[in-house]
Amino acid sequence: xxxxxxxxxxxxxxxxxxxxxxxxxxxxxxxxxxxxxxxxxxxxxxxxxxxxxxxxxxxxxxxxxxxxxxxxxxxxxxxxxxxxxxxxxxxxxxxxxxxxxxxxxxxxxxxxxxxxxxxxxxxxxxxxxxxxxxxxxxxxxxxxxxxxxxxxxxxxxxxxxxxxxxxxxxxxxxxxxxxxxxxxxxxxxxxxxxxxxxxxxxxxxxxxxxxxxxxxxxxxxxxxxxxxxxxxxxxxxxxxxxxxxxxxxxxxxxxxxxxxxxxxxxxxxxxxxxxxxxxxxxxxxxxxxxxxxxxxxxxxxxxx
Numbered sequence: 001x002x003x004x005x006x007x008x009x010x011x012x013x014x015x016x017x018x019x020x021x022x023x024x025x026x027x028x029x030x031x032x033x034x035x036x037x038x039x040x041x042x043x044x045x046x047x048x049x050x051x052x053x054x055x056x057x058x059x060x061x062x063x064x065x066x067x068x069x070x071x072x073x074x075x076x077x078x079x080x081x082x083x084x085x086x087x088x089x090x091x092x093x094x095x096x097x098x099x100x101x102x103x104x105x106x107x108x109x110x111x112x113x114x115x116x117x118x119x120x121x122x123x124x125x126x127x128x129x130x131x132x133x134x135x136x137x138x139x140x141x142x143x144x145x146x147x148x149x150x151x152x153x154x155x156x157x158x159x160x161x162x163x164x165x166x167x168x169x170x171x172x173x174x175x176x177x178x179x180x181x182x183x184x185x186x187x188x189x190x191x192x193x194x195x196x197x198x199x200x201x202x203x204x205x206x207x208x209x210x211x212x213x214x215x216x217x218x219x220x221x222x223x224x225x226x227x228x229x230x231x232x233x234x235x236x237x238x239x240x241x242x243x244x245x246x247x248x249x250x251x252x253x254x255x256x257x258x259x260x261x262x263x264x265x266x267x268x269x270x271x272x273x274x275x276x277x278x279x280x281x282x283x284x285x286x287x288x289x290x291x292x293x294x295x296x297x298x299x300x301x302x303x304x
Contacts, residue, residue: 003198003245004273006285011198011275022200023207027118031088038092042283044099048072055135057115058127064113065132066091067139070102076173076303077108077140079133079160083151083178083280085208086117086125096282097292104296107146107303110136114156122213126223129156130163137170144173144303147236148295150279151200151248152208154180158226158255165234172236174302176295178279179241179248182227182255184209184219190250200276202247227255232262239298240268241291246276269294 003011022030049069054062078101082089091113102109114128137145149157154177161175185191186209191202213219222229240256242249249270256268271278271287278287 001244001272003275004286007273007275007278007287010281010285014199022204027087027116027211031090034084034088035090035093037281038096040284041096041281044096044282045070045103047099047102053135053139055112055128055132058131059124061115063115063128063132064091065135066095066098066111066113068095068098068102068109068111070106070108074108074140074143075106076144076146076299077110077136078102078105078146078148078176078299079110079112079136079157081112081114081129081132081147081149081153081156083149083153083277084116085205086122086152086212087208088116094280097280100282100292101148101295104292105299105303107299108140108143110139117212121211122218122224123221125152125156125212126159129160133160133164133172134170145170146174146176146299146302147172148176148178149180150178151276152181152212154178154252155182155224155226158182159223161235162222162226162229162232174299175236175238176299177238177240177252177255178291178295179243179246179276180252180255181248183225183251184213184216185251188250191247193247196245196247196249196275198245198275200247205247227251227258232258232264235259235262235264237265237302238267239295240266241279241294242268242270243274243276243278243287244270244272245274248276267298
């Protein structure tokens with residue numbers, strides 16, 4: 001299926017704006033350029049309570065988090081790790097998405113402002129993701145915990161789900177992986193398909209990996225490439241969303257299949273006509289509404 005019309009028009013507008021390809025930017029330029037997109041998303045639903053927090057990291061540092069609470073009695077807590085190739089992304093850019101998730105699920109949402117590369121390379125983001133999970137579970141004692149993320153954030157959600165299994169918790173009810181990075185193989189079929197070189201391309205993923213884990217030897221570590229973990233049994237049930245036109249499509253779907261083979265309950269949806277990034281483009285692309293509906297319904301089912 002070809003890209004939907006809204007995506008075609010969005011890409012046309014981006015092309016006409018004269019913005020250079022991501023892989024030709026510095027990290028600072030990329031952060032400014034992609035950060036400007038937040039103006040398109042709107043304010044999102046109102047919350048019962050919004051708090052800014054500082055979370056102590058595993059290695060003596062700290063990082064920020066934003067807590068979005070939709071009601072006085074949330075049914076659970078979603079720890080959300082944003083995308084951006086471990087290099088770009090900030091809390092304000094994901095605030096609208098977080099509010100939508102909170103409103104649709106009735107859960108408190110903790111947006112994690114983990115440290116970014118290249119200033120903080122692998123495994124800094126993994127350590128922060130793990131610390132955020134432990135912090136969120138303690139901040140909302142007794143509530144079921146969901147880990148979720150898109151792209152590089154989906155990578156972190158998958159990694160912390162496995163580490164929670166191996167390191168004694170905290171218990172996780174469900175993992176939500178939206179077009180996750182699960183492997184460092186940049187030459188599979190979805191990576192080399194010319195139709196998938198869109199907002200995210202093979203060149204831009206090379207750029208992200210080179211900033212996050214420039215040492216190729218560490219990229220096969222399961223904390224960087226969770227598809228390469230030897231054992232995926234005993235992990236929380238998963239919802240995996242992939243996009244038809246996405247360089248990350250095949251590795252996301254391979255991870256869903258590995259989870260199934262390990263006995264983990266998995267729901268997978270490939271969204272036709274969508275490109276990488278659709279999920280976070282709230283109020284911009286119709287695919288975002290479809291993705292949010294799928295996530296909202298799956299989380300509510302899991303927690304009911």
